[in-house]
Amino acid sequence: MKRVKLYDKEFTISIRHDQIQTAIGTVAQQIREDMKEENIPVFLSVLNGAFMFTSDLLKQMDFNCEVSFVKLSSYSGTSSTGNVKELLGLNTDIGGRTVIIVEDIVDTGHTLVELFKILQQYNPKQIKVATFLLKPDAYDKDIPIDYVGLRIPNDFIVGYGLDYNEIGRNLRNIYKICPPEK
Numbered sequence: 001m002k003r004v005k006l007y008d009k010e011f012t013i014s015i016r017h018d019q020i021q022t023a024i025g026t027v028a029q030q031i032r033e034d035m036k037e038e039n040i041p042v043f044l045s046v047l048n049g050a051f052m053f054t055s056d057l058l059k060q061m062d063f064n065c066e067v068s069f070v071k072l073s074s075y076s077g078t079s080s081t082g083n084v085k086e087l088l089g090l091n092t093d094i095g096g097r098t099v100i101i102v103e104d105i106v107d108t109g110h111t112l113v114e115l116f117k118i119l120q121q122y123n124p125k126q127i128k129v130a131t132f133l134l135k136p137d138a139y140d141k142d143i144p145i146d147y148v149g150l151r152i153p154n155d156f157i158v159g160y161g162l163d164y165n166e167i168g169r170n171l172r173n174i175y176k177i178c179p180p181e182k
């Protein structure tokens, strides 16, 4: 599909499924290389958006690892609301361990900063960050993003786990929002 309509908004294709898979292959290789000496790292997948990326990424890991799904919701509609809630679902002990945060997208980085602060309280050995998408023009925080699938402009996008008011997560390609018609 070249275009999709979600509620009142039109979206046009931006990143095809095969381009997504190629980008994930590159990230997966970097993580395998960095993690081969680590003792059972734990991937923390940030729901809901990261579920597809997590699934494709984890299938390419060839070492013993755990995955845990956490939730930290902060976003509704098409702009970041800026207030982040508590962390839900952390059901594994991360003390002294290597943690890899798995995110769908890092925009301003506000969510990441909040998550980082919470996780540090559990004294992990180290925290790495893997995001499928990064908006470099919006990101203005200091936390290093260790693994990035693709860098994208500041457009609002959907698909491959990312939603518009909770729909569109199922789309296999990534679509960007079309400007409103004049």
Ligand code: 5GP
Pocket: 049, 075, 080, 103, 104, 105, 106, 107, 108, 109, 110, 111, 112, 155, 156, 157, 158, 162, 163, 164
């Ligand atoms: P940040 O806190 O980095 O500004 O934003 C993080 C969250 O905002 C992401 O986890 C994601 O849920 C949401 N977000 C940021 N940009 C987009 C976008 O272009 N499309 C969608 N669907 N969500 C986005």
Ligand code: MG
Pocket: 046, 047, 048, 049, 050, 103, 104, 105
């Ligand atoms: Mg997210």
